[in-house]
Amino acid sequence: MGQFKVNKVNTRHTSRRPGHRPPPRQQEPRARHLRPPSVMLEKRGISVLTIVFALAVLAGASFGCTRPPASEAPNASGPAAPQATVTTGRPVPTSTTFPAVTSTGALPARSPGGQAVPPASGSTPSASTSTTAGPGLPATLPAGAPSLGVPILMYHFVDDTPPPAGPWSVGLTVATGMFRQQMDYLAGHGYHPVTLEDIYAAMAGERRLPDKPVALTFDDGNMDNFTKAFPILREHGFVATFFVITGFVGNKLSMTWDDLRTMQAAGMAIESHTYDHKNLRQVDPQTLQKELAGSRETILQQLGVAPLVLCYPNGKTDPQVIAAARAAGYLMAVTNLPGKGLDAVSRYDWPRVRVAPEDSLEGFVSGLS
Numbered sequence: 142m143g144q145f146k147v148n149k150v151n152t153r154h155t156s157r158r159p160g161h162r163p164p165p166r167q168q169e170p171r172a173r174h175l176r177p178p179s180v181m182l183e184k185r186g187i188s189v190l191t192i193v194f195a196l197a198v199l200a201g202a203s204f205g206c207t208r209p210p211a212s213e214a215p216n217a218s219g220p221a222a223p224q225a226t227v228t229t230g231r232p233v234p235t236s237t238t239f240p241a242v243t244s245t246g247a248l249p250a251r252s253p254g255g256q257a258v259p260p261a262s263g264s265t266p267s268a269s270t271s272t273t274a275g276p277g278l279p280a281t282l283p284a285g286a287p288s289l290g291v292p293i294l295m296y297h298f299v300d301d302t303p304p305p306a307g308p309w310s311v312g313l314t315v316a317t318g319m320f321r322q323q324m325d326y327l328a329g330h331g332y333h334p335v336t337l338e339d340i341y342a343a344m345a346g347e348r349r350l351p352d353k354p355v356a357l358t359f360d361d362g363n364m365d366n367f368t369k370a371f372p373i374l375r376e377h378g379f380v381a382t383f384f385v386i387t388g389f390v391g392n393k394l395s396m397t398w399d400d401l402r403t404m405q406a407a408g409m410a411i412e413s414h415t416y417d418h419k420n421l422r423q424v425d426p427q428t429l430q431k432e433l434a435g436s437r438e439t440i441l442q443q444l445g446v447a448p449l450v451l452c453y454p455n456g457k458t459d460p461q462v463i464a465a466a467r468a469a470g471y472l473m474a475v476t477n478l479p480g481k482g483l484d485a486v487s488r489y490d491w492p493r494v495r496v497a498p499e500d501s502l503e504g505f506v507s508g509l510s
């Protein structure tokens with residue numbers, strides 16, 4: 142112990158963003174991680190910005206994840222078909238079976254590209270990188286698993302200018318220069334990026350987290366994650382987690398499977414953000430299965446490693462969705478709820494810290510503590 146903060150009290154927010162106003166139903170496909178300015182300004186009454194925002198929503202804009210037109214999604218009719226060969230030379234399993242949980246509850250070790258994280262019984266944790274490699278993980282966590290105060294930072298786009306994905310990407314694009322400053326700050330102030338699997342393994346008592354752990358997550362699989370963020374992450378020796386929408390992989394705005402293989406080989410974790418980014422609370426059981434198990438299966442087929450973490454589209458979940466996620470094989474899931482307190486009981490509802498485009502470096506730093 143002593144390698145990370147242990148929260149006796151779960152500081153996770155339980156509010157579902159009071160004041161959140163969903164967009165008109167016909168705009169739902171674009172309503173990604175909506176965070177209307179009216180929430181921040183509600184104490185000041187109706188303002189000009191509120192009116193501007195309302196007009197933007199009516200005009201088709203929102204501040205959520207991108208969703209390209211269906212015609213740009215190459216797999217719009219269903220999950221990607223299994224591929225017999227890949228261009229990177231990495232073998233791709235032809236089986237559609239998920240890695241089996243053993244009788245002891247252990248899951249197979251993960252990415253072949255990373256370095257092992259010291260086990261809990263080890264002496265000194267390694268420095269700036271930890272990865273998805275390591276011993277198998279238990280399918281459940283012990284009752285006495287510690288709560289951890291690890292900020293899970295949430296990014297979407299990282300680019301010099303908002304990409305041509307539509308006006309809704311503007312509110313989700315962190316400028317490349319600011320992203321570099323943020324990573325410089327983490328490196329210069331003793332922070333050590335970890336994966337969510339590392340956090341789970343620490344709760345299970347199987348790994349030790351380094352000092353000042355932080356998790357970097359990127360939603361939606363946008364292309365700039367590979368072209369802009371990934372090189373900066375590598376310069377710093379950082380690991381990060383990328384939540385991809387499997388039905389979007391390879392379209393003109395998104396990373397390709399080869400991009401993802403390259404990042405995986407560099408120790409990055411590739412996890413699921415479903416197949417089609419639907420509101421999981423509103424889909425039928427068959428669709429829910431396709432979004433959760435289907436996307437997990439596709440990632441396994443393409444990358445050779447089954448994801449362990451689910452990112453709910455728009456942060457929307459409920460007990461039925463959580464049960465389906467658990468049944469599909471995910472060990473944990475993240476929401477858009479703000480907070481840093483992570484515990485075993487709520488591991489299918491972990492909060493995150495949104496990194497907003499308008500944040501100054503000081504604002505970014507305040508989100509870490």
Ligand SMILES: [Zn+2]
Pocket residue numbers: 173206360361414418454455
């Ligand atoms: Zn998303």
